[in-house]
Each structure stands twice: as C-alpha cells, then as structure tokens.
Amino acid sequence: MPTANPSPLSNPQIRSTIRRQRASLPHHEQQYRSRRAAGHIGSQALFRNARHIALYLPVKGEADPTFLRKLAHPRQQLYLPVLSPFGDNRLWFVRWDKHTHLRLNRFRIPEPYPHWRHSRPARWLDLVITPLVAFDGHGSRMGMGGGFYDRTFAFKRGQSHWQRPSLCGFAYAFQQTVHLIRQPWDVPLDAVVTDNGFFQFNTRLY
Ligand SMILES: Nc1nc2c(c(=O)[nH]1)N(C=O)[C@@H](CNc1ccc(C(=O)N[C@@H](CCC(=O)O)C(=O)O)cc1)CN2
Ligand SMILES: Nc1ncnc2c1ncn2[C@@H]1O[C@H](COP(=O)(O)OP(=O)(O)OP(=O)(O)O)[C@@H](O)[C@H]1O
Secondary structure, eight states: OOOSOOOOHHHHHHHHHHHHHTTTHHHHHHHHHHHHHHHHHHTHHHHHSSSEEEEEOOOOTTOOGGGGGHOOOOSSSSEEEEEETSSSSSSSEEHHHHHOEEEEEEOOOEEEOOOOOGHHHGGGGEEEEEOOOOOOTSSSSEESSSSSSHTTTGTTTTTTTSSSSEEEEOOOGGGGSSOOOOOOTOOSEEEEEEEEEEEEGGGGGO
8 A cells, every 4th residue: 555655745635635626617618628538438438338327416616527427338238327216325326317306415416316226336337536635646535524435346456457337437527636645445446537638547556
C-alpha cells in the first residue's frame, strides 16, 4: 500500500477544497467539461463493450455523466445508484430509462424507487461510472465520505483488474491530487475519465 509522498493537505482539507472548487465552476463550464469527459470514454472499449452501465445524477457541481446517455447504444442498459432501503449504507442499482420515476433521497439526490425487480446486483454490472471528489494517479478515490461505493464494491478488493464491474471515476481534471493515502476499505478505480482524457490504472500493482 503506497504511503510515500502524501499530499500536504489532510483528507478533510482536500475534500472541502475540491468540493468548493467544483461548486464554484460556472454551470456552462460544468457542462462543457462534462461533455468532453463523456466524449473521451464514449469511444473506449471499456464503455462500448459494456452492456449494463451505472451512471449517477450529479449534485453540487459534480461532473455530469448523463451525456453518456446520448452516446449509449440501445442495447446498453443504464442504471442509477439508490441508497439501499435496508439501511446498510450500500447502493442498489436500478434501471434508468424513460419510464423511471425519480424521488429525492436523504442527501437530496434524485434516485429511482428501489424496486428490486428493476435492480441489478452490483456484481452483475459491467461498468460503474463513479462520482468522486478526488483521485490520484494510482486509482485511489475519495468520495463524499459515506463509504457507499467502497461498501458496495468491497468484493472487488484484491481481485484482478479485468473482473467486472469496472469502476471508472468521472471527474474534472482539477480533481486529480498528488497522492491519496489508500485506506484498507478503499476500492481502487480501474479507470478515470476527465475533460483531459481517459486513463486506465493497473490496479493489480496494489
Ligand atoms: N451524485 C451522486 N450520487 C451519489 C453519490 C455521490 O457521491 N454523488 N454517492 C456516493 O457515495 C451516494 C450518496 N452519498 C453521499 C454522501 C454524502 C453526501 C453529502 O452531500 N453529504 C453532506 C452532509 C450530509 C447530509 O446532508 O446529511 C455534505 O457532505 O455536505 C451526498 C451523497 C449515492 N449517490
Ligand atoms: N467495506 C466497508 N465495510 C465497512 N465500513 C466501510 C467499508 N467501506 C467504507 N467503510 C466506512 O465508510 C466510511 C467512509 O469511507 P470513505 O471516507 O472512504 O468514503 P468515500 O469513499 O469518500 O465515500 P463514497 O463511496 O460514499 O463516495 C469510513 O469511515 C469507513 O469506515
């Protein structure tokens, strides 16, 4: 586990700084950069070969992956994260199509109703586009601090990088930080896409 060269800022400092930066980006910049990021992953095999793809609906200036909806082929099925109704701080992934009704969850993020018949187990997804606050060049991810993605994809820890689902962070390029100290529960990203391009990590190294 890499611990050398940590960022001089503490995790809470990184989180609040980047969140502020993200939220102060003008709306048209958020949209422009998000569309560019979507364009960078839309042509990748990781995206093109995925049949079941989870996106998220952005809040508070997060990069917006919903541009991928237009790039998706009709055979590709899209899902959104839903807070598990069992209170176990895990995510369910529920189908997102033109019939899906959304409601606000306790973080005021729109999500589908947690119909289990429309949900797909996390391990049967092919690609999960994950929100994040910060990432580093080794695939470490810092999120909003709820541990939802880490809990839901804990089964991926220690697995080879080609096993599904692939986790691909979706972010603005300025969200990259020098080095995040990886916690034992952190599930590394397989890839990240930003307005600057698409990067795949060799997660087997850690
Ligand atoms: N767009 C989006 N959807 C997502 C996530 C995300 O990071 N972004 N999540 C990723 O896991 C899950 C929700 N996790 C979240 C965790 C904390 C906060 C949040 O804003 N917390 C407030 C304080 C807590 C509160 O309002 O009760 C804050 O930090 O200001 C939001 C989402 C599932 N859906
Ligand atoms: N697999 C797990 N089992 C139990 N607790 C976990 C697990 N993963 C994370 N947690 C807990 O969740 C808390 C938040 O973790 P962390 O700060 O890494 O969240 P995050 O990755 O930023 O959030 P999110 O995934 O929701 O965007 C930590 O205190 C950690 O103890």
